[in-house]
Every structure is written in C-alpha cells, then in structure tokens.
Amino acid sequence: MNPVLEVVLRSVSVLAVFLVLPLVVGQTEHKVMAHMQGRLGPMYAGGFHGWAQLVADAAKFIQKEDITPRAADRWVFKLAPAVALVPYLVALAVIPISPTLVGADVDAGVLFVLAASAVGILGLLMGGWASANKYALLGGMRAAAQLLSYELPLVLSVASVALAAGTLSLSGIVDAWHPLWLLWQFPGAMVFFVAAVAELQRGPFDMPIADSEIVMGPFTEYTGLRFAFFLLSEYAGIVVMSLLFTVLFLGGWHGAFSDSLGPVWTLAKSAVISVVIIWMRVSWPRLREDQLQRLAWLVLVPVALVQLAMTAVWVVLSSR
Amino acid sequence: MTSLDILFGAVGLITAASAVLAVTTQHLVHAALWLVVALGTLAGCYLILGAELVALVQLLVYVGAVVVLVLFALMLTRAPMGRSPEHSSSAVQRIAAAVIAAGTTALLAAVLLPALGGEVLTARTGDTTAIATQLFGAWVWPFELLSVLLLMALIAALAVSRMPTTSPTSPVPAETEST
Numbered sequence: 001m002n003p004v005l006e007v008v009l010r011s012v013s014v015l016a017v018f019l020v021l022p023l024v025v026g027q028t029e030h031k032v033m034a035h036m037q038g039r040l041g042p043m044y045a046g047g048f049h050g051w052a053q054l055v056a057d058a059a060k061f062i063q064k065e066d067i068t069p070r071a072a073d074r075w076v077f078k079l080a081p082a083v084a085l086v087p088y089l090v091a092l093a094v095i096p097i098s099p100t101l102v103g104a105d106v107d108a109g110v111l112f113v114l115a116a117s118a119v120g121i122l123g124l125l126m127g128g129w130a131s132a133n134k135y136a137l138l139g140g141m142r143a144a145a146q147l148l149s150y151e152l153p154l155v156l157s158v159a160s161v162a163l164a165a166g167t168l169s170l171s172g173i174v175d176a177w178h179p180l181w182l183l184w185q186f187p188g189a190m191v192f193f194v195a196a197v198a199e200l201q202r203g204p205f206d207m208p209i210a211d212s213e214i215v216m217g218p219f220t221e222y223t224g225l226r227f228a229f230f231l232l233s234e235y236a237g238i239v240v241m242s243l244l245f246t247v248l249f250l251g252g253w254h255g256a257f258s259d260s261l262g263p264v265w266t267l268a269k270s271a272v273i274s275v276v277i278i279w280m281r282v283s284w285p286r287l288r289e290d291q292l293q294r295l296a297w298l299v300l301v302p303v304a305l306v307q308l309a310m311t312a313v314w315v316v317l318s319s320r
Numbered sequence: 321m322t323s324l325d326i327l328f329g330a331v332g333l334i335t336a337a338s339a340v341l342a343v344t345t346q347h348l349v350h351a352a353l354w355l356v357v358a359l360g361t362l363a364g365c366y367l368i369l370g371a372e373l374v375a376l377v378q379l380l381v382y383v384g385a386v387v388v389l390v391l392f393a394l395m396l397t398r399a400p401m402g403r404s405p406e407h408s409s410s411a412v413q414r415i416a417a418a419v420i421a422a423g424t425t426a427l428l429a430a431v432l433l434p435a436l437g438g439e440v441l442t443a444r445t446g447d448t449t450a451i452a453t454q455l456f457g458a459w460v461w462p463f464e465l466l467s468v469l470l471l472m473a474l475i476a477a478l479a480v481s482r483m484p485t486t487s488p489t490s491p492v493p494a495e496t497e498s499t
Contacts, residue, residue: 073401076353108448111376118384122356125391129349132401144392151385168373168448 014103022235064224071132081229084123088236091116098262109170128218139217143208149296154195156304157188174252188307189249196241203281242273346403
C-alpha cells in the first residue's frame with residue numbers, strides 16, 4: 001500500500017476509535033450509574049433507552065457561549081482543554097487491539113503511553129491556574145499533588161510487567177503473557193488499577209473536582225465546548241487506561257479462538273475494566289486529601305516495590 | 321540536506337526560542353509553561369535523532385514529573401496572574417547570566433564541533449535493548465554514581481524536613497529544651 005495513504009488511513013481510524021469509544025463509555029456510565037442507584041437515567045433522546053443522550057449533550061455544548069473570564073490568562077485558559085485531550089488520542093494510537101490491529105507499533109510502547117498521559121495532566125494544572133478563580137486553583141493544586149503521588153506506583157507496577165516480559169513493546173508484552181501472570185502480577189495489577197483510577201481523578205479519587213466543596217475544581221470557569229473537551233478527556237482516559245490494563249495484565253487478545261476473536265477479547269476485557277471503574281465511582285465515598293496521600297505512599301508504593309523485587313528475583317532465577 | 325535535517329533544525333529552533341522565553345518572560349507561570357515547551361521539543365530532537373527511549377524518558381520525567389512539581393510549588397506559594405516585576409533580576413545579573421550562557425555555548429561548541437569533525441552522526445540504533453546494553457555495560461559506573469547522588473539528595477531532603485526546629489516560636493518539648 002502507498003505509505004502516505006496508509007498513514008492517513010491509520011490516523012483516521014485511530015481518530016474514529018477515539019471519537020466513538022469514549023462516547024460509549026460515557027453512555028455506559030450514564031446507564032450503569034443510574035441502574036446502580038435505582039433510577040432510569042436518560043431515557044428519551046434517540047428512542048431506545050436514550051442511546052443518543054451524549055450526542056444531544058454535544059449539540060447542547062456546541063450551542064453554548066464560549067466564555068473566557070476577564071481576569072483569566074487568555075491563552076493558557078484556551079489551550080488547556082486541548083492539552084488535556086490530545087495526549088490521550090496520541091496514547092490510543094500505540095495500544096494494540098490485536099497483533100495486527102494497532103495504530104502505530106512503537107518499540108517502547110509502554111513508555112510512550114505513560115509519557116503521553118503524563119503530559120495530559122498539565123492541561124488540568126493550566127486550566128486550574130489560568131481561570132483566575134480560587135476554587136479552580138485549589139482544584140489544580142489538589143490535582144497536581146494527587147498526580148505526582150500516583151505517578152510513581154503506576155510506573156513501578158508497569159516496570160514490573162515490562163521486566164517480566166523482557167520488553168517495553170506492548171504487543172511484545174501480550175505475546176509473553178501467560179495465564180499464571182494473573183497470580184504472579186496480581187499485586188502489581190491492583191496497584192496499577194488503583195493508581196490509574198487516581199490518575200484519571202475518578203471517584204473515589206475525585207478530590208480535585210470535588211463538586212460539593214470546590215464547585216468543579218479546575219473546570220469551574222469553563223463553558224461550552226471547552227468544558228466538553230475536559231469531560232471527553234476523562235472518558236478517553238478511561239478508555240486508554242482500561243485498554244492498557246487489559247494489554248499489560250489481562251493478556252490482551254489471549255482467549256478462546258484468539259486467532260479470529262482476538263480484538264473482541266481485548267475490547268471485552270477492557271469493557272469489563274471500564275465498568276469496574278464506573279462501579280468504583282458509585283460505590284465509594286470520596287477520599288480525603290491526607291487519605292489519598294497515605295494510600296499512595298504507604299500502601300501502593302511499598303506494594304509496587306515488593307512486586308518489582310518479586311518479579312526481578314523470579315526473572316533472574318528462571319533465566320539461569 | 322534531508323528532510324530530517326530540516327525537521328531537526330525547525331524543532332531545535334523552537335527548543336531554543338522557548339528556552340529563551342522561559343528565562344526572559346515576566347510571568348512566573350508562563351516561564352514554567354515555556355519550560356514545558358522547551359523540554360517537550362527537546363524530546364522531539366532526540367526522537368528525530370533516533371533515540372526513541374531517551375525522548376520518552378525525557379517526556380515522562382521532565383514534563384510529567386519535574387514541571388508538574390514546579391507548577392505545584394508555584395501554586396502552593398504564589399501564582400500571580402499578571403507580570404511580576406518584583407521577581408525580575410537586576411541588569412547586572414542579566415548581563416552576567418548572558419555572558420556565562422554565551423561562554424558555555426562557545427565552550428561546548430569549541431569542544432564538540434572539532435570532536436565530531438563536522439560529521440553528522442545519528443543514533444540509528446536507538447532501540448531499547450541497545451541503549452540498555454550501553455547503559456549497564458560501558459556506562460554502568462557513571463549511572464550508579466548518579467543514582468547514589470539522587471539517593472543522597474532524597475535522604476538529605478528528608479533529613480532537612482525532619483530536623484528539629486530551634487526557632488523560639490515553635491513549641492519545643494521541655495526535655496529537648498534543656499539539651
């Protein structure tokens with residue numbers, strides 16, 4: 001195939017996935033949360049169980065006025081939603097759905113995804129600071145403190161998997177995966193899962209946007225499309241993190257009939273992870289700031305270090 | 321001149337420009353954000369030279385952790401919206417900084433340009449295994465020395481923050497007062 005055409009085709013399909021999957025997760029959240037709380041959720045838009053609710057929301061967001069507060073730092077304020085959203089699109093491009101179905105197979109794919117999502121958190125800080133609003137600043141600060149703490153266990157648990165597989169390539173990790181890893185890497189998987197949810201600032205780790213205390217945190221001053229971009233980046237983050245969890249810890253496309261059903265397995269496993277992430281938000285109350293930091297430094301980091309040591313010892317012993 | 325050379329020149333130019341902006345801007349937070357651009361485009365330079373791993377680590381460590389820490393510290397103390405001229409340095413300091421920066425550039429250019437003999441080298445073997453072999457083979461002692469240095473800094477920071485305060489305003493228990 002013509003290389004230019006191939007690049008264009010791959011980019012367009014990644015963009016299409018990026019535009020569809022977060023909406024699916026968003027709609028799932030609406031319905032799952034509603035049913036867990038014994039209510040119906042949006043039921044009218046689109047007919048069947050309100051499937052078009054998010055499309056209607058998007059239409060509403062587009063019509064709203066795009067307001068920049070007078071005291072805000074104009075450029076930083078306007079740029080922040082893009083900085084929050086684009087890294088997840090870039091990250092999504094390198095995550096393999098099946099051995100052949102991948103936007104771009106990067107040699108150090110794991111690092112690529114981590115680096116991209118690390119850039120994304122800057123968007124929140126920029127938005128929080130540039131709004132010239134005390135609530136937004138408080139939210140931005142909480143976000144910064146939380147993301148700094150949870151970055152470490154996240155990277156450590158990923159390092160353990162990469163060590164076990166002997167490669168940083170995402171498809172290489174899935175190829176090296178064995179069902180026994182579910183036991184061997186279990187502590188690391190738990191650490192990764194908790195840290196990933198904290199990185200996404202989803203409940204119970206939604207201290208930065210705690211709506212009952214600081215309005216909407218860094219998003220307080222945002223309206224219309226820019227606000228929608230922040231929401232979209234949250235759902236895109238869920239998609240990226242659950243795909244990454246599937247690929248790293250659940251063996252991606254491994255499963256029955258994986259030759260023909262590989263992509264289905266990957267997507268099904270990450271769909272389950274996404275629902276669990278939504279479930280966590282409904283189930284647990286918000287953690288306080290000191291509880292957040294305590295969990296990260298006194299539980300997750302030690303567990304991740306022990307897991308890393310365990311993996312290293314086993315890899316050295318088995319390679320003898 | 322290949323398209324990679326042109327790309328490298330363009331990205332390098334953005335790196336240099338944003339680095340200059342980071343030190344000359346009067347907005348405190350803008351300085352940190354220009355630093356993000358400088359560090360990010362520096363990662364781009366590494367990427368163009370074929371050092372993929374170095375580029376990603378640069379992005380992960382510097383943009384993801386160091387700048388976030390800088391921004392957090394700014395927000396925690398004071399993050400003024402407009403210009404903050406009270407933080408700008410005097411003309412003497414500026415001139416001294418410019419002279420030292422120019423001197424360092426000249427020194428590096430004088431050492432590096434003859435050393436490479438005008439030959440353009442690209443690290444085409446930038447894959448992870450090659451870098452790991454180099455890092456834990458030929459460069460293992462400098463690498464370990466750097467980790468010891470960082471560890472020392474970490475422990476020292478902990479020691480400083482845990483040190484008993486001797487200022488009269490802080491509540492000091494009676495036993496330690498007598499010692």
